[in-house]
Structures are given as structure tokens and as C-alpha cells.
Amino acid sequence: MRSKESTLNKAPASHANPLNAYPMKEHGFIDFLVITAGFLLITPILSVHRVTDFMIFCIFVMSFDLMYGYMGRLSFGHMLFLGTGAYGSGLFIRYVSGNPLLAIMAGIAVAGLLGMLLGLIIVRTTGACFALINLAFNQIGFFLVLSPLRQITRGEDGFGVSASKLGFLNFGSRPIMFGFVLFCLLLVFYLLKRLTSSPFGIMLRSIKEDETRVRFLGYNTFLYKWLGFALAGSLAGLAGTLTALNYNYVNPNAMDVHSNVGVVFASLIGGAGTLYGALVGGVVYMVISNFLPIYIHRWEMFLGFSLLIITFRFRKGVWGYILSLWEYGIKKRLLRRSTEEVANR
């Protein structure tokens, strides 16, 4: 090793990331406060039931983002897992026990198991193949609950879900449901935040960038992709169980392949690969899909145009641009400070 400092070691300071001097706050408590305050603020405007629905959708978008934003695998069949969670918990309540917590666990477990099973096949593929195989399984699931399993699922009619009270957990009460869903959302956010910055998360992000190079580092990438896929499925299952409890009803719409468009849109609008992006995208998409139809008859066309604009012009999504603005502000601040220092000399 040479003792003198090389030119590389004297790389210009501009190469170092100036943002390192102003790291983003990593405290979970602040995240919780921001998210809770955000949803509480929109509740008086949009109603408790609607915001509960928004939060459930946000959980679903976060689960999708784990697979798409972090692992780099775009799926057109993620509704399969939401529907599986909804049917899993609904059927559990209908045929086994009215205990809502056990029903939620059953829904998550069934969706997770399905993810583990299908993941054995699906995660071996990439790109369009991955997206379309997911779509195919989603379609199969949809027709299974619609027709061959209608003795149990009651086909197109669906069935009512009435969970029994569990202490103060009365899911028939809108405020209780709101509070419980908010708790679940914060829990999922915390879990994913920890997970995505853990070695497992680093691995998923590396696989997204270049799977072959991860294999050069001695990793069995299949295992990580499979676990990521199954986890995304379980979390989507949680969103499904909450949907069933929120609407007290499950029907094949919970597994409708066309609804996959919504989660893909939400992820793109918010910005894939960031949890806040998933939340922002989830809320923005729900606002658009809930209110735009009041004013525009063919509102889906508006979504189509939005997708074109996002794809060609704003690929970072809303949250991505908020972060860019934040970085721009810091750079400006650093520049101003260094100019002042030069002037004071």
C-alpha cells in the first residue's frame, strides 16, 4: 500500500453526496406520527368508512411495492392474494369461528401459503413472463371461486361476513375498524421499513438491479425471491381480510383481475420502491377512482392518459419528485453557505 495519498483519494468534494450531511430522519415514531396525522386530517373530508378503505388499499399497494418496487418484479395478478385473504378469513368466520383475529390470521396464512406454493413456479421467471403468469393464476383463482367452488363460496353472489365481538374489537363499529386498520397499516409500514433496510431488503434491491451479479456473490437468489413473493402475498392477504371485515361481505370482485390495474397505477403514481410512495400513490389513486367518476363519465380514460404521462415524463412518481425537491433545496442551501463562506474570507 502506498503511503502517499493518491489522486483518487483526493477526489473532488462534489463527488461525495452532500445529502449525507442532512440524512433523512429514520425514526419510526416520526413516520407513525406523519402517517397517522395524514389519515386523520383527510378523515373529516372523506368520511371514516372511505378513509378506512383507503388505508386497506395502501396496505395492498405496499405489499405490491415489495415485489415491484423493491424486488423489481411487476405482477398483473396480485389481486389473487387479496382475494385469497378475503375468502380465507370470510370462510373461516362462516365455517369455523367468528373470532376476527383468528380469521385475520387464517386469511394471511392462506394467502401466504398460496404465495409460497405459486412462488415455486412464478419466481423462476422474469419480465413479461412473470407478469403474465401471475395474471394467469389470478384468472384461475377468480374462476375457481366463481364456479367450481361455488358450493362453498356461493359463486357470484358471495356471502356475508359477520365477525363476533372480541372485547373492544367490534368490527361493526366504524371508528374501531378505522383504528384497527390504521394500526395494521402502521405495523405493515414498520415491518417493511425494517425489512427493506435489512440484509434481506438489500438482497431484494440488489436482485432488482442485477440478479446475475448477486449470484456471483454466492447467493441463492431463488430463495430470496421466493420469500419476497410469499411475504408480498401474505401482506396482500392481510389487505384482503381487512376488506372482508370492512365490507362484511366477500364476492369474486375481491379477486377480479381487472382490479390489478389499480394497484399498478397507485404504485406508479406514488413512486415505486419507497413506502411513502406507496402510501401517497394509494391515497391519490383512491381519491381519483372515488371522485372522478362523479364528474367524468369515462374516468378510466383519464387514468390511461395519466399512465402515459407518468411513464414518459414522471417516472419517479409523486414521492420521488418530493424527494428530488428536498435534495434540490439542500443543494441550494449548501451552495449558498459555501458562497457566503467565500465572501466572508
Next chain:
Amino acid sequence: MLEIKNLDVAYGHAKALHDISLNIETGQTAFLIGRNGAGKTTLLKTIIGLLKPLKGSITYQGNEISALSPEEHYLKGLRYVAQEKKVFSNLTVRENIEIAAYASGEPVDMALDKITSIYPKLKDFLKTKAGQLSGGQRQILLVGRALVGEPKLLLIDEPTQGLAAIVIEEIVSILSGLRDKVSAVIVEQNLAMVNRLADRIYILKEGKVAREIVERSEISDTRGLEEYL
């Protein structure tokens, strides 16, 4: 340490390597030189398990490794640094090192110390996205990352390609610090570097070993070597 015998490799029907045989002893640094298309990168990719040979054998520490996957090669102590200087650009420099540390089982702090002792300036970039590094810094990060764990054989493809002379000097300095500790097979066109580091040179021409050079006087004869480039 590494012995290749009568190796044939093809891309589809097009044969890229013909009857390649070479031998690298423990602690040696061997260079593969030759013109573009001579098969140097193909040979490295075959050693690391990315390409499967049509015939022949690759023996590493007495074991046949040609059928192993890249991840199995890594666990056996082989490290491959590809030509493209591709780091995980959306991960921070620290995360780029961490991912190698987890794979090898080496504690992250130890891995960081190892790499920052080779290139102290990297300490200032640990939280920087690796995609923001310069080409030279990326190459050093890649070589440093390959040293995490207990590597036994480095396979490095054109480490100085496209880099400024002063940066090349830095990389040569790092690699010369590794001599006798780790064996290496390096694809390189920079004959000054070859001259300083090589214990052995294999000249490849049209997918064949045209010449093997082990004599110091011949290794130093850069003019003589130039005719093969």
C-alpha cells in the same frame, strides 16, 4: 491451484475457445492478453461457471468445477470482477460492501475496514449511492468487494479499461499489494501493468493459447508482447 485442460467452449454453434490448457499456481498472478475476440472474457466466464464447456476440465484445488454454478464458485473462494464496472448503483457504497460481507460470513465492520484500508477515501462515500461514484472508484469498490471473505482466486476482466492513467496507477498499486496473498487471473491490455504484476502470461489468439510466458525477461519485453495486441 487452477488447472484447465483441453477446454472447448462455444456460443451456440460458434466455437469460441479451442483446446485451451493453462495452469496457475497458488499465489501467482496470471494475465490473459490478446486482441479483441481472442476469447479472454469467454475463458473467465467459463472458469466462473457462466458458460459451460463443450469438453475439457477446469480443476480448482484438485476439484472439478466446470459444472458448478456462480454461487458455488463464490463459496469456494473464487471472485469474479466483470468488465463493465457494474456496482449495484441504487445501493449505497456501504450496502454494496454489506451484501458481500453477508455472503461470505465476514462481519460487516471487518469488511469495511478491509476495503477502506485499501482505499481510505471510500469512508467519505459510504452513504453515497454507488451509481454516483466515478469509474475508478467503482472499479476499486468492485475489487475491494471481491476481497471480502477469504478469496483464494480473483478473476478480473480488464480492470483498467477506460480509466485515466493516474487511476490505473492506483489500481496497480492495490493489486500489487495483493500479490502472493491471493492468486489472480487478470484480462488486461495495459502492458505496463502486465509487466509489473505478471508471474505468468497466456497469449490468446483466435480462441487458442498462442503462447505461454513465464520467463521474467519475456514478461518485461513489452515490445515483444505488443505484436499480440
